[in-house]
Amino acid sequence: MGAELPDDAVEAMRRAEVVTVFTGAGMSAESGVATFRDVETGLWQRFDPAQIATPEAWASDPGLVWAWYQWRAHIVHEAAPNRGHRALADLERTHTVLIATQNVDDLHERAGSSSVSHLHGSLFAPRCSNCARPYQGIDAEPEQAVHELRVEPPACPACLSPVRPGVVWFGEGLPDDAWRSAASAFTFADVVLVVGTSGVVYPAAGLPERAAARGIPVIEFNPEPSALTGIATHSIRASAAVGLSAMLDALGASG
Numbered sequence: 180m181g182a183e184l185p186d187d188a189v190e191a192m193r194r195a196e197v198v199t200v201f202t203g204a205g206m207s208a209e210s211g212v213a214t215f216r217d218v219e220t221g222l223w224q225r226f227d228p229a230q231i232a233t234p235e236a237w238a239s240d241p242g243l244v245w246a247w248y249q250w251r252a253h254i255v256h257e258a259a260p261n262r263g264h265r266a267l268a269d270l271e272r273t274h275t276v277l278i279a280t281q282n283v284d285d286l287h288e289r290a291g292s293s294s295v296s297h298l299h300g301s302l303f304a305p306r307c308s309n310c311a312r313p314y315q316g317i318d319a320e321p322e323q324a325v326h327e328l329r330v331e332p333p334a335c336p337a338c339l340s341p342v343r344p345g346v347v348w349f350g351e352g353l354p355d356d357a358w359r360s361a362a363s364a365f366t367f368a369d370v371v372l373v374v375g376t377s378g379v380v381y382p383a384a385g386l387p388e389r390a391a392a393r394g395i396p397v398i399e400f401n402p403e404p405s406a407l408t409g410i411a412t413h414s415i416r417a418s419a420a421v422g423l424s425a426m427l428d429a430l431g432a433s434g
C-alpha cells in the first residue's frame with residue numbers, strides 16, 4: 180500500500196538539510212497504542228483519560244492515576260515501533276532529523292531516532308511529587324499491578340513522598356529543556372513534518388505554526404484533517420506508517 184506524495188513535497192524534502200518533526204498519538208496508533216480520542220477497552224473503559232491526566236485526579240486519587248499510567252506503560256512496553264517510526268530513524272542517513280513529540284512513549288527512541296524532545300514528558304521517567312528526584316525503582320513493580328484499578332505509588336527514597344508519573348498533565352507547564360530545544364528546532368528547520376496529531380493542545384501546537392509563519396514548508400501526515408491542516412503546505416492523507424515510508428522510498432528512489 181502506498182501514498183500519493185506531491186512532487187513539491189518530495190522536492191522540498193530532498194533539498195532540506197534539517198527536518199524537524201512534530202508527532203502526536205497517531206504516530207504510535209499503528210504500533211497498537213491507542214490515541215487519546217479512541218475508546219479504551221477492558222478495565223479502563225469507563226474512565227475518561229482527560230479526567231485522569233490532571234493534577235486534580237492525582238490529588239484526589241493517586242492510586243488510580245498511578246495504576247492508569249502503569250497500564251499505559253505496560254501497553255507501550257509490549258508495543259514495537261512501526262514503519263513510520265523506522266522511516267524517521269532511517270531519514271537520519273541523509274538528513275538532520277529533530278523530533279519534538281507529544282507522545283509519552285519511547286517508540287521513536289526504540290526505532291533509533293537520536294534527537295527526541297518529549298514535550299509532554301515520558302511514561303518512563305517517574306519522579307518524586309515533592310522533591311522531583313527521578314525514581315529508578317520502576318522495573319521492580321509487580322507485573323500484576325497492570326491489572327489493578329488502584330496501585331499505591333512507590334515512596335521516594337529521599338523524602339518518602341509519593342512518586343508521580345513523569346508526564347505533563349493538563350494545566351501544567353512543559354519541561355524547560357524539551358521546550359527550548361523544540362522551539363529552536365522549529366525556527367531553523369528547512370522542512371517541518373507534522374505527523375498524527377490533532378493539533379489542538381497548546382503550547383505544543385504553536386510550534387509548527389511558528390515554522391509556517393517563517394515560511395518553512397510544513398508537510399502533514401494524517402488520514403484526517405486536523406487543526407494544523409490550515410497552516411500545512413501539503414497534507415498527505417495517509418497513516419504515519421504508510422505516508423512516512425512512502426516518503427523515504429520516494430527520496431531513495433530518485434535521490
Ligand SMILES: NC(=O)c1ccc[n+]([C@@H]2O[C@H](COP(=O)([O-])OP(=O)(O)OC[C@H]3O[C@@H](n4cnc5c(N)ncnc54)[C@H](O)[C@@H]3O)[C@@H](O)[C@H]2O)c1
Pocket residue numbers: 202203204205206208209214215216217227228229230232281282283299374375376377378379380400401402403404405417418419420
Ligand atoms: N489525556 C488526555 O485525555 C488527552 C486527550 C487528548 C490530548 N491529550 C494531550 O494532547 C496531546 C496531543 O494530542 P494528540 O494530537 O497527540 O492526539 P489526539 O488523539 O488528539 O489526535 C490523534 C491524531 O492522530 C490522527 N491519526 C490517527 N491514526 C493515525 C495514523 N495511523 N497515522 C497518522 N495519524 C493518525 C488522528 O486523525 C488525530 O488527528 C497529547 O500528547 C496529550 O498530551 C491528552
Ligand SMILES: [Zn+2]
Pocket residue numbers: 307308309310311312335336337338339340
Ligand atoms: Zn522526594
